[in-house]
Amino acid sequence: MNEGVIRAEGLTKTFGEFRAVDAISFCVAEGEVFGFLGANGAGKTTAIKMLTGLLSPSGGKASVAGFDVYREAEKIKRNIGYMSQRFSLYDDLTPMENIRFFGGIYGLGRREIAEKGRFLIESLGLGPVAGNRLGSLPLGWKQKLAFSVAVMHEPKIVFLDEPTGGVDPLTRRRFWEMIYEAAARGLTVFVTTHYMDEAEYCDRISIMVDGRIAALGTPAALQAEFGVGSMDELFIRLARPRAKEGI
Amino acid sequence: MRPAIRIAGVEKSFGDTRALCSIDLSVATGELFGLIGADGAGKTTLIRILCTLLLPDRGKAEVLGYDSAAEYRSIRSRIGYMPGRFSLYEDLSVEENLRFFATVFNTSVEENYELIRDIYSQLEPFRTRRAGRLSGGMKQKLALSCALVHRPDLLLLDEPTTGVDAVSRKEFWEMLARLKEQGITILVSTPYMDEATRCDRVAFLQEGRLLAVDTPEGVTALFRAPLLAVSAREKHRLITELRAFPHARSAYAFGSSVHYADLRDEVSAAEIEAYLQSKGLRDLSVAPVKPGIEDTFMALMQEKGGCDE
Structure with missing residues (x-):
């Protein structure tokens, strides 16, 4: 796993006295679906901001897609995909306009954008609604398009920050099937979620507690290690100390 | 006993979008009732009608025996509402927010302190902190305290656990179970299917339609295929x-x-x-x-x- 697409070693971020991320170390292999779990306030968002080049670490080492988080943050931003439930596409633009806009942001050429746009519209079955405002489309379609747009510049890795929040169970599963297919083609997927059943869909997961990684491994191995019968139980067992403080 | 909520033939559209298509639903007094559905299913629209913040296009909603259109004033003083988005005053302290809501409802924090003690006591160490500077979990507890401060007969909670981690969600449902024991009727919406089992009865809502209304066991009995x-x-x-x-x-x-x-x-x-x-x-x-x-x-x-x- 030396050639990990993400490699973090003692990665740390402090805000004054507060150690938001406290020396975390892990590797994510190419084509892996890696679940990044933790309670609210455990330090996940800070860690993701460092890994996506948005926040400079206070200490430790990390590289993403082969680029250093200190010196090559701009290269990281161009070589990753990012999608979250809170921010993905523009509701006031049509599907094709969204594709053009984000294609431009990712630095794709005009012809490439047109080709990819046609391919995406067709493969996602958006033809009949390609000229409609995105906001008028069902959530399931929007999500699939958001994911496709997040990887249209063919990054090695995509960060999905709670991609399925508030989505119905059928759409959620279709979305995960899309993740599986992309991972099977070699895309590395780094995903956060509050749905514990989705943790089971990951090849490996980590659970952050108070800025540290409290558990790391395959879902089955972790359940065996901690002697619990489900991811839900494992999460509640590990994250409980912090929650008691009234966070 | 008269139901806490009675909805008959309620429809609501926004422009060309049909948010609710002919909803019939009744919630008994003292029930912990779950409204389960994804984003865009119509949960918030239905709750806003029950809160008297929206009028249905058709049909009738009765809350605590009052008509939601003609007698909205009587409803408003008797319900507690926690909207999906944090809607307290971020510039006021924890304590000031609570006192503000108590005053608006013509009561005092002290008068009904028993009811919120369980929840509010966890916030007391931070009572001088501005609400805007609270963590997500604490904001949620403050919003619930503010919705309860006038001892409502009915609590309407719009997605209180969305985006909240599994541990805090579990604690929130434990709080709701204790409130139910105090005799408060609770209607709570959620996109998390696993929370259905915590309710006395649930309604499945999808694209403005009710798919099923039953106890959690009753709902799963509808699944007949091997x-x-x-x-x-x-x-x-x-x-x-x-x-x-x-x-x-x-x-x-x-x-x-x-x-x-x-x-x-x-x-x-x-x-x-x-x-x-x-x-x-x-x-x-x-x-x-x-x-x-x-x-x-x-x-x-x-x-x-x-x-x-």
Whole structure:
């Protein structure tokens, strides 16, 4: 796993006295679906901001897609995909306009954008609604398009920050099937979620507690290690100390 | 006893979008009732009608015996409402927010302190902190305290646990169970299917339609197809092969396994195992499984055509 697409070693971020991320170390292999779990306030968002080049670490080492988080943050931003439930596409633009806009942001050429746009519209079955405002489309379609747009510049890795929040169970599963297919083609997927059943869909997961990684491994191995019968139980067992403080 | 909520033929559209299509629903006094559905299902619209913040286009909603249109004032003083978005005053302190809501409802924090003590005591160490500077979990507790400060008969909670981690969600539901014991009727909406089992009864809402209204056990009893939990080493291929099986009704990932439903009245685990073996799948395990809330919701979505594709 030396050639990990993400490699973090003692990665740390402090805000004054507060150690938001406290020396975390892990590797994510190419084509892996890696679940990044933790309670609210455990330090996940800070860690993701460092890994996506948005926040400079206070200490430790990390590289993403082969680029250093200190010196090559701009290269990281161009070589990753990012999608979250809170921010993905523009509701006031049509599907094709969204594709053009984000294609431009990712630095794709005009012809490439047109080709990819046609391919995406067709493969996602958006033809009949390609000229409609995105906001008028069902959530399931929007999500699939958001994911496709997040990887249209063919990054090695995509960060999905709670991609399925508030989505119905059928759409959620279709979305995960899309993740599986992309991972099977070699895309590395780094995903956060509050749905514990989705943790089971990951090849490996980590659970952050108070800025540290409290558990790391395959879902089955972790359940065996901690002697619990489900991811839900494992999460509640590990994250409980912090929650008691009234966070 | 008169129901706490009675909704008959309620419809609501926004422009061309039909948010609610002919909803009939009744919630008994003292019930902990769950409104389960995804974003855009119509949960917030329904709750806003019950809060008297929206008028239905058609039909009638009665809350605590009062008509939601003609007698909205009587309703407003008797309900507690926690909107989906944090709506307290961020510039006021924890304590100031609570006192403000008490004053608006013509009461005092002290008068009903018993009711909120359980929740508010966790916030007291931070009572001089500005609400805007609280963590998500604490904001949620403050919002609930403010919704309870006038001892409402009915509590309407719009997605209180959305985006909240599994531990805080569990604690929130424990708080609701204690409030129910105090005799407060609670209607709570959520996109999390697993929270349905915490309710006395639930309504499944999808694209403005009610798919089912029943106890959690009653709802899962609606799932009639034989169901198997199947696992194998390559999960994605497992799903694909199961769907290709001639008698397949559906195959969806469920935690570490895949739930397979058959079109026939009976299915043998051995038959499915043999089929998958013939497809080259390894480390197989196939066993009957009891359908859960999500199995049922998904089956109803597809049956009733509420699905978006």
